[in-house]
Amino acid sequence: MDSAAIIGKLRKLHEDAEDPEIGRMAADAELFQALLYLESHAAALKDDTARRTAAVQRVMLWEYLREQTDLHQAQAIEHARAAGAAWAELAPALAVNAPSAAYNKARRLKAAVLTDAATEDGPVRRTPEAVQKVEQQAAARAAAERRAQHDAARRHQLLAPVARRLIEHRQGLDDGDDVTYWLDQIASVLPNCQTPTQIVSLETYVAAVVRHLRKAEAANGRLAGMDTDAQLAYAAAAEVVP
Incomplete structure (x- = not known):
């Protein structure tokens, strides 16, 4: 939400209504102070439509705030806990009376952070149990991503040398x-092949x-013109791809 732009429009409503104290209103970027001014000077808007529009916009901005x-x-809270x-x-x-209440309130606030991160299942219920479940799901996704990256790295260790040999001995291949087209594709992706997607592409090309x-x-019954190095490169490639 561009809160400063909305505040600017509300300021314009007050200017058009010739609010005599509009010069005292906080800058558009100072959301809290600007809202306090608009609230205390709501009566400066004489037109019903303008007053209704401004009030609805204020409701939205307070919710955003x-x-x-x-x-x-x-x-x-996370920074405080990290600092001991x-x-x-x-x-x-x-504003609670016990450590356990502070913990539970912190978990409810954590739900706001998880909701802001756009979880797959929509807004997170503000209970410690719901937050814990979402955190466990996030940890499981992160672990799966690490495994995928590890598997991709191992695959790259096997695939890259084979692909490199195909390029080195491409003159002896058919x-x-x-x-020729697929060898060109290998040559284009091989120098910067790092991500799992790039590794999958390289495997596809090989x-x-x-x-x-x-x-x-x-x-043909055989591969005409293939020298010994090219034959070995071809055989190595055939071993590492389906």
Whole structure:
């Protein structure tokens, strides 16, 4: 939400209504102070439509400000805990009477952070149990992503040398258009092949080279003009792709 732009429009309503104290209104970026001014000077708007529009916009901006407060308070709690603050120390700051109540309130505020992060299941219920479930799901997704990255790295260790040999000895491979095309694709992705997606692409290209070489081999009974190094590169590639 561009809160400053909305405040600017509300300021214009007061200017058009010739609010005599509009010069005292806070800057558009100072949301809280600007809202306090608009609230205390609502009577300056004489037109019913303008007054209704301004009031609805103020409702929306207070809601936005409340949501932002939850997010920033949750972050402050995380910083305090990281700095060694005990729940007993945080209880007065959170306007509760016991460490357990401070913990539970912090978990409810955490729900605001998780909701802001656009979880897959929509807004998170403000209970410690709901927050814990979402955090466990997030941890499981992160673990799965780490496993995928680890598997991709292992796959790259096997695939990259094979792809490199195909490029090094491409002159000895079949020079059909299909083989040439896929070798060009390998040559383009190989130098910067790091992400799982790039590694999958590289594997696809190597598999395509092997597939078309097999087709040529089946059609001709052999691969004409393939020297020993090219044969070894082809055999290595055939071992690492389906």
